[in-house]
Amino acid sequence: GSFMVNNYYMDSSDPSYEICQRVIRDMTQYGVCVLDNFLGKEKGLLVLNEVLEMYRSGIFTAGQLVSNPGSTEAQTIRSDRITWIDGREPHCFYIRQLIGQVDNIVLKANKMVNNGKMGDYIINGRTKAMVACYPGSGSHYVKHVDNPNKDGRCITAIYYLNLDWDVKRCGGLLRVFPEGTNQVADIAPIFDRMLFFWSDRRNPHEVQPAYSTRYAITLWYFDAQEREEALRHYKERGQPSSSK
């Protein structure tokens, strides 16, 4: 759903001012930004507990593949379990707080850059939150681009929840292959880590096989113009858009 952008004055005393500066700089320079200790341990644990409760409740489904769902091939492409939430569901109070924090950072950053655009985007909405679990035993996600065909999504924001995650023992590394360089960005899905990256072809990425249960919450932010064009485009062709 979309959300109002409230007008506020950003001054440097605001603690998130530094964070927004970080996000703007890293996104502009690398197209990827990693923020550690995003919520702090106590709040991070409260979010983790809600996700664990949700997973135990069985509402997660096998990762829906946008193409040929149900085929055996689908299982070899990705084996995550997902559920979509808007944060107003019962027992999601702390997940809702997390979503609010991420909205804040993305919106402030988008308004702070000089011409009111970060990466030339005007961010005016986002998808619901996708809570994902890789159940371990080699579950993975092959190399892909989140938004290859201009469906409107410009920023991928992932919050990781995995306590004491050791990539050597548990795998589950997110490897980003930034376009135009043979440098890769290896990001361990560690607890209370917040990750942002451009959703388009600039950032193909894969999740390497995970050998412990691996949780993450993902939000995709929309660029106003690209989203408007995508919705018009799909309406004309009567096809559902690829993201929530």
Ligand SMILES: O=C(O)CCC(=O)Nc1cc2ccccc2cn1
């Ligand atoms: O958990 C991570 O480190 C990233 C996993 C990941 O890329 N997930 C993902 C999940 C998706 C679900 C539906 C459509 C597109 C999707 C693209 N990417």
Ligand SMILES: [Mn+2]
């Ligand atoms: Mn992805």
